[in-house]
Amino acid sequence: MQKPRIAITVGDPAGIGPEIAVKAAEDPRVTNVCEPRLYGPHTLGALTFYGRGQVSAEAGRAAFDAIAKAVEDALRGDVDAIATAPVNKEAFALAGLPWKGHTDMLAHLTGTPRVVMMFYSEMLCVALATVHVPVADVPGLLTPDHVDFVIDLTARELPRFGFDKPRLALAGLNPHAGEHGVIGAEDDAVLRPAVQRARDRGIEITGPWPADTVFSRAKRGEFDAVIACYHDQGLIPMKLLSFGKAVNVTLGLPIIRTSVDHGTAFDIAGKDVADASSLVEAILLAAKLAKARRR
Secondary structure, three states, rough: OOEEEEEEEEOOOOOOOHHHHHHHHHHHHHHHHEEEEEEEOHHHHHOOOOOOOOOOOHHHHHHHHHHHHHHHHHHHHHOEEEEOOOOOHHEEEEEEOOOOOHHHHHHHOOOOOOOOOEOOOOOOOEOOOOOOHHHHHHHOOOOHHHHHHHHHHHHHHHHHHHHOOOOOEOOOOHHHHHOOOOOOOOHHHHHHHHHHHHOOOOOOOEEEHHHHHHHHHHHHHOOOOEEEOHHHHHHHHHHHHHHHEEEEEEOOOOOOOEEOOOOOHHHHOOOOOOOOHHHHHHHHHHHHHHHHHHO
């Protein structure tokens, strides 16, 4: 079988993306399982146009152009999956781009109305019900329809990652999952009924569980994945346990997309010290998912 062709976008050219993209594309673990293809400025000559470690509209636009081209090629079948290096949200804003990051941008570029951000590692798997929004907005975004969607999509996609009958846990929004309404009403009013509806649809899910213990229970093997209510609730335990090994995956797209678990690291850009481990893991997972899709 021909090796899958993986598009590697270099992300913001002023950050560490080009460096780790080149390192990952040359890593034997990567070249043994796929054909890597770099998208975006990554040579020394091309990078001189961008101020290393500096936020700029030019860098934001270059990052977007590379991603848009990779998505176009993936939709056309010229590449089998995309692995993305980090972008900078402020650079996107300076370039006049409306998206807060890869997830909502990829949804737009592929014409996908709703997607879910999930982080996968051997130690822990976490899906996010909300992503790059202010914490104050989270309760209002956790509508019954949205929570149902996140649960259903996560349950449907997890078998691709080796969980044939996934066991899900929903993290509570409030401390102690609301203590039956004593510390907030959302857990009993929205989350608990959503769990029951999902169980009625045949999904194996429990909760809402207090967020201060549910992730350690998942780490011990009690659950295959945890659905977190907001960004930091899920990513603090994820990065504490698996930083550098976790892979960001966008669920629900018509293409395969994986990414790193870190940012642009402007402070070390151009110093040749950036660790490409997370991007290597993202490419390896993209290749694995692409092979499975071919089968």
